[in-house]
Amino acid sequence: xxxxxxxxxxxxxxxxxxxxxxxxxxxxxxxxxxxxGNMQLYSVIVTRDEAGKxxxxxxxxxxxMVTEAPVVLTFCIxxxxxxxxxxxxxxxxxxxxxxxxxxxxxxxxxxxxxxxVAAEEQGLGICYLGTTTYNPQQIIDALxxxxxxxxIATITVGxxxxxxxxTDRLPLEAIVHQETYHDYAPADxxxxxxxxESLAENKQFVLENAKETLAQVFTDVRYTKxxxxxxxKALYEAMKGQGF
Amino acid sequence: xxxxxxxxxxxxxxxxxxxxxxxxxxxxxxxxxxxxGNMQLYSVIVTRDEAGKxxxxxxxxxxxMVTEAPVVLTFCIxxxxxxxxxxxxxxxxxxxxxxxxxxxxxxxxxxxxxxxVAAEEQGLGICYLGTTTYNPQQIIDALxxxxxxxxIATITVGxxxxxxxxTDRLPLEAIVHQETYHDYAPADxxxxxxxxESLAENKQFVLENAKETLAQVFTDVRYTKxxxxxxxKALYEAMKGQGF
Numbered sequence: 001x002x003x004x005x006x007x008x009x010x011x012x013x014x015x016x017x018x019x020x021x022x023x024x025x026x027x028x029x030x031x032x033x034x035x036x037g038n039m040q041l042y043s044v045i046v047t048r049d050e051a052g053k054x055x056x057x058x059x060x061x062x063x064x065m066v067t068e069a070p071v072v073l074t075f076c077i078x079x080x081x082x083x084x085x086x087x088x089x090x091x092x093x094x095x096x097x098x099x100x101x102x103x104x105x106x107x108x109x110x111x112x113x114x115x116x117v118a119a120e121e122q123g124l125g126i127c128y129l130g131t132t133t134y135n136p137q138q139i140i141d142a143l144x145x146x147x148x149x150x151x152i153a154t155i156t157v158g159x160x161x162x163x164x165x166x167t168d169r170l171p172l173e174a175i176v177h178q179e180t181y182h183d184y185a186p187a188d189x190x191x192x193x194x195x196x197e198s199l200a201e202n203k204q205f206v207l208e209n210a211k212e213t214l215a216q217v218f219t220d221v222r223y224t225k226x227x228x229x230x231x232x233k234a235l236y237e238a239m240k241g242q243g244f
Numbered sequence: 245x246x247x248x249x250x251x252x253x254x255x256x257x258x259x260x261x262x263x264x265x266x267x268x269x270x271x272x273x274x275x276x277x278x279x280x281g282n283m284q285l286y287s288v289i290v291t292r293d294e295a296g297k298x299x300x301x302x303x304x305x306x307x308x309m310v311t312e313a314p315v316v317l318t319f320c321i322x323x324x325x326x327x328x329x330x331x332x333x334x335x336x337x338x339x340x341x342x343x344x345x346x347x348x349x350x351x352x353x354x355x356x357x358x359x360x361v362a363a364e365e366q367g368l369g370i371c372y373l374g375t376t377t378y379n380p381q382q383i384i385d386a387l388x389x390x391x392x393x394x395x396i397a398t399i400t401v402g403x404x405x406x407x408x409x410x411t412d413r414l415p416l417e418a419i420v421h422q423e424t425y426h427d428y429a430p431a432d433x434x435x436x437x438x439x440x441e442s443l444a445e446n447k448q449f450v451l452e453n454a455k456e457t458l459a460q461v462f463t464d465v466r467y468t469k470x471x472x473x474x475x476x477k478a479l480y481e482a483m484k485g486q487g488f
Contacts (some may be wrong), residue, residue, distance in 0.1 A: 004273040004276055004358060004361070004362055005272065005273055005276055007276055009278060024416060024420075027416055027419070027420055028249065028416060029248040029249055031413050031414075031416065031419060032248055032249055032251055032413065033357065034253060034360070034370075034371075034372040036372075036374045037374070037462070037466060037467065038411050038412070038413075039462070040413065040414055040418075040419065042419065043419055043420070043421055043425065044419055044420050044421070045421045045422075045423070045424065045425060046420060046421065046422050046423070047423060048422075048423070049423055052423045052424075076425075081418065081428060081433075082462075084428055084433055085433050085437055085459055086459040086462065086463055088430055088433050088434075088459075089457035089458070089459035089460065090456060090457055090459075090460065091457060091459035091460040091462065091463040091464070092463050092464075092469065093459075093463050093469070094463065094467070094468060094469020094470070094471075094472045094473065095467075095472065097472050097473055097476040098476040098479055098480050099377065099378075099472045099473075099475040099476040099479055100472060100476075102349075102377050102479065103374065103377060105346070105349060105350075105353075106349075106353060106377070106396070106397065109349075109350060109353040109354065109357070110353065110356075110357045110360075110372075112354075113277065113353070113354045113357035113358060113361075114248060114357060114361065116278070116354075117248070117357075117358065117361050118248055126278075127278075128278045128280075128354075130280045130281070130347065133343065133346050133347060133350070134343075142424075143421075143424050143425055144424040144425050145425050146425060146427060149425060152350070153350065167282050168282070169275050169276065169282075169284065170275075170284055172268060172271055172272060172275065174284075174325065175271070175275060175284065175286065175287055175288055176268075176271055176287070176288050176290060177287055177288070177289045177290065177387075178289075178290050178292075179289070179290070179291060179292070179293055179296045180289065180296075180386075180387050180388045181287065181289060181320075181387055181388050181389050181390060181393060183390060184325060184328055186332055189325075189328055189329050189332050190332075193329055212333075212334060213333035213334060213335060214333070215329055215330040215332075215333035215334075215335035215337075216333065216334065216335040218281070218283075218326075218330065218335065218337075219330055219335040219336050219337050219338065220335070220336075222281060223281065223338070223339075224338060225336065225337070225338020226338070227338075228338045228339065228341050228343045228344060229338065229341055229343075231343040232341040232342040232343040232344075235342055235343055235346065236342050
């Protein structure tokens with residue numbers, strides 16, 4: 001499947017809609033992904049209206065893809081539908097806890113990624129918005145998510161209007177361990193990150209940010225400890241607030 | 245992509261190995277999945293040895309796929325490798341928290357599902373083991389996972405030796421919401437779950453368990469509140485124990 005290897009994230013889209021027929025066909029494929037106990041513990045919110053995109057934009061730090069893509073999809077952990085079914089069937093559900101939050105996240109993410117693969121196979125481009133777990137409460141409010149429903153992945157989808165270079169990846173030996181986890185000696189880290197550190201764009205990144213190393217760009221600029229601790233608190237509280 | 249729609253989980257495998265070449269090729273495809281900030285916050289542990297499978301089997305409640313499949317893959321959230329790189333580059337990492345646990349889980353699960361799609365396209369069969377989040381500590385011990393590494397998905401992989409019927413799925417309207425979440429009236433739940441409740445195998449399931457409704461089979465037999473609360477506690481403690 002060459003499209004899996006040649007793929008790239010697409011952030012610029014043509015001014016061209018995605019038909020309901022195609023979108024639904026892709027969602028049917030997504031729903032064939034593996035799911036715990038065949039419970040399908042997820043929902044997908046489709047945002048096409050300008051007003052809906054404008055409502056989501058602040059949660060995603062106004063990244064332009066949100067308002068420029070024809071379709072924004074928010075994949076949610078959903079224990080509400082299954083719980084509601086149980087309650088209507090004289091059954092006592094016990095799905096309002098951390099185990100089922102994580103199980104629902106797994107279910108939702110397998111469906112999300114299957115959607116993405118199917119969409120790219122049809123020539124569409126997608127972009128994951130990492131901001132979903134930064135500002136979950138804003139998304140919960142904008143999409144009117146009830147208790148036991150939680151946004152875990154947002155993707156923008158559209159017909160590509162760019163063809164960026166593929167980004168680098170670590171060599172496979174950095175990721176794959178045989179039989180047990182093999183820890184990395186300093187020399188391993190040097191070797192495995194050498195290519196990434198050698199890239200002109202990354203050297204430029206270090207220079208622009210007046211840092212000594214690429215890692216410092218991550219820790220001091222892009223993803224700081226302070227931000228992560230504040231986001232952890234907000235994420236945990238939003239999870240609790242949704243009833244988990 | 246017809247294989248996405250016609251897929252089924254495979255639990256019985258031929259006594260035939262998967263070559264390193266094919267496995268690595270599939271893992272390369274998996275690593276092209278979207279990843280937060282191109283940080284690739286995951287590791288994959290490949291278990292092929294009998295001893296390794298035997299060590300994992302108890303954590304997976306001795307499901308036969310674990311010892312019978314030629315390959316077992318444990319996909320892990322991995323903040324350790326990135327943190328180690330930061331520490332060797334005079335950078336102060338802040339990835340030992342809930343936000344990055346969830347971000348790592350998203351990264352790992354997108355790679356896992358991409359692997360599965362690629363594997364099925366090559367004629368292989370896969371099975372997700374939901375037990376991974378039930379007994380994480382046993383898996384952490386068996387695979388010798390260091391701090392900031394956490395198992396989030398296990399799949400068994402092999403050449404299919406069965407072709408089971410496809411399982412049912414809820415109608416698409418059960419899963420997809422336009423613009424905002426639309427809650428389910430009791431009549432909606434009746435309609436959306438009618439097909440599932442009508443299936444002979446599910447009626448048999450109710451009968452065998454001496455229950456009144458299919459939902460009660462889930463709440464009283466398969467996934468009880470009591471088990472979920474114990475598993476939530478163990479999962480949370482294992483997460484904390486791994487340093488998040």
